[in-house]
Amino acid sequence: MRHTLSVLVENEFGVLSRVASLFSARGFNIESLCVAETLDPSLSLMTIVTRGDEMIMEQITKQLNKLINVIKVTDLSEKKFVDRELVLVKVKATKTNRAEILRIVDIFRGKVVDVSLKTLSIEITGDDGKISAMIELLRPLGIREIVRTGKIAMLRAVK
């Protein structure tokens, strides 16, 4: 099963490498990883998307906690959370399909960020479902290039 982990770490050099090498050394897989500073500049937050059964997830969580620079590990998948990803897509744009691309962008509330004679570059944010739906619609039109940030995620507030 897919899990989204939120990992609070010390903002020091080498920490990303410690986390990444932990995953590779133990044969855990990383689907995506995002990292940036938090409000407290001495800390960074990593959002890691990974896969594993219960026993593997228990190991991943414990092994992460064992790293000296890791402050806190939360498995968001056990709770209610919001996740978003930002994707840039460069699509082949011809006279005939340019309008269709713009329509799709509009439906998904994306943004055109770059235009050339032959291409349109689109920015879109959203969760998994939205992003893959849009990619599926654009694919037949000819995707030239795609760049994704990987997922960031946050717990929902308790209501």
Added chain:
Amino acid sequence: MKLTGAQILLEGLKREGVEVVFGYPGGAVLNVYDEIFKENFKHILVRHEQGAVHAADGYARSSGKVGVCLVTSGPGGTNTVTGIATAYMDSVPLVVFSGQVPTPLIGNDAFQEADIVGITRSCTKHNYLVKDVKELPRIIGEAFYIAKSGRPGPVLVDLPKDVMLDSGNVSFPENVSVRGYHPTYEGHSYQIERALQLIYKAKRPIIYAGGGVILSNASKELTDFTKILNFPITMTLMGLGAFPVTEPLALGMLGMHGTFSANMAISESDLVIAIGARFDDRVTGKIEEFAPHARIIHIDIDPTSISKNIKVDIPIVGDCKRVLTVLLKEMEGHEDETERVKGRVAPWLEQIEKWRNKHALAYELEDAIKPQYVVEKIGELTGGNAIIATEVGQNQMWAAQFYKFTKPRTFLTSGGLGTMGYGLPAAIGAQVAHPDATVIDIAGDGSIQMNIQEMATAVQYNLPVNIVILNNSYLGMVRQWQELFFDRRYAYTCMENIAPDFVKLAEAYGALGFRVEKMKEVVPTLKKAFKAKRPAIIDVVVEKFEGVYPMVPAGASLKQMLLV
């Protein structure tokens, strides 16, 4: 006060109570060595940096203190890697200081530069690159604290040359606190309560004790716990010495080369009490068939050890000594329940006794010298009071099987990583920690050649380490596998006629050399060597094709033992 980096380092070592540093000088650590010289700090010069780490490791395992190494940059650092990985696998507290090129040169492929922090990231508990002299006091404090607390392990501190030269006004912090590091020492009281309920209900219990018991100095508590309950106990390779193997309740080691009784007992048990052990593959055999009828209680300070290989019913994260102390306390006032469980377990002990009598550890005496006989005689001659180091392979397994370990911290062996060449430098480190003890390295003719250069260290400091080579002219354990699983195709395991003359070799180093070829020479020669109180090699020519048995083939269940 204003001090240079090198002075701060020396001050830090003194504050941490370090008595001795094992090391090897070089360009990047010249300033540190200059301070060591000026301060006349105790330093043991090894002959290879791997030897420095193993020696510090032997020092640490035998004394319970933190072992300290100092090496130079580049190859100095990379040579420590095997030693560090060895210590990491067996949870030995070490602090390794490595020199580094000056900070402006880092990343420039400078002379003797290696990214040792990157290289050792996955085999240290933690590591540091010191970028500013002001950070040094804090980092030294943290390094020692992390190395010895929680589940111990090696910590590396990389020291760029300019940082060692730089000076600053520094003060040493009184307390160490590391934001993301808070080991759990006290076991959860609810889990301990549940464990006790299972213990009182057991019919076929077994205690399975590992190196964690020794690391947490919990031998006395373990012994009390075992004897009060009158439960049988088996130990891992790393756990030997935690409970006297001479006691009737002790079944010896379990696992691949464990005793018949220990492997049968754990396979048929209905309750396994794992204490400071980690269900290593050499212990469990085929994991699906390990203790299939048993509920499992697991006491360990490292949460990642619990439910890693095997699903545990009652996890207790905590220090073995403290958890056992609480268990013993809880058991007070439940004497009636203790008596009841003892009565219920009696038939189980009888069954175990039958297994023990059916296939005890044994070997046949023949004309050729049997390696097991040599190990037994070492035990008898030293009264079990020696510190035994081993290399890796058959020598290690025979030492584990046939030397009767009765005290903790007397068996130094590379259990997890299985590092050939560990024994001699580890014995040297143990002898430094215990100048009056009899320290013996039980070696093979293959392994001893992996760090033989440390003979020079033993001689230089007059450390009377005795190296007993069980010389079968083979890389015996590998040969044993080739014999059993590769139709006796002995690919590159025969060392016959290509080994050095070990007597001459010993003499060349200025040590004593003995060669034993006949059974009746074994005891007198060992006696002579032990009495001489000088570094010595005793090269014992043993039966070439002797194997280590019982043996559970890799991946088989523990009950599928090859007995001869």
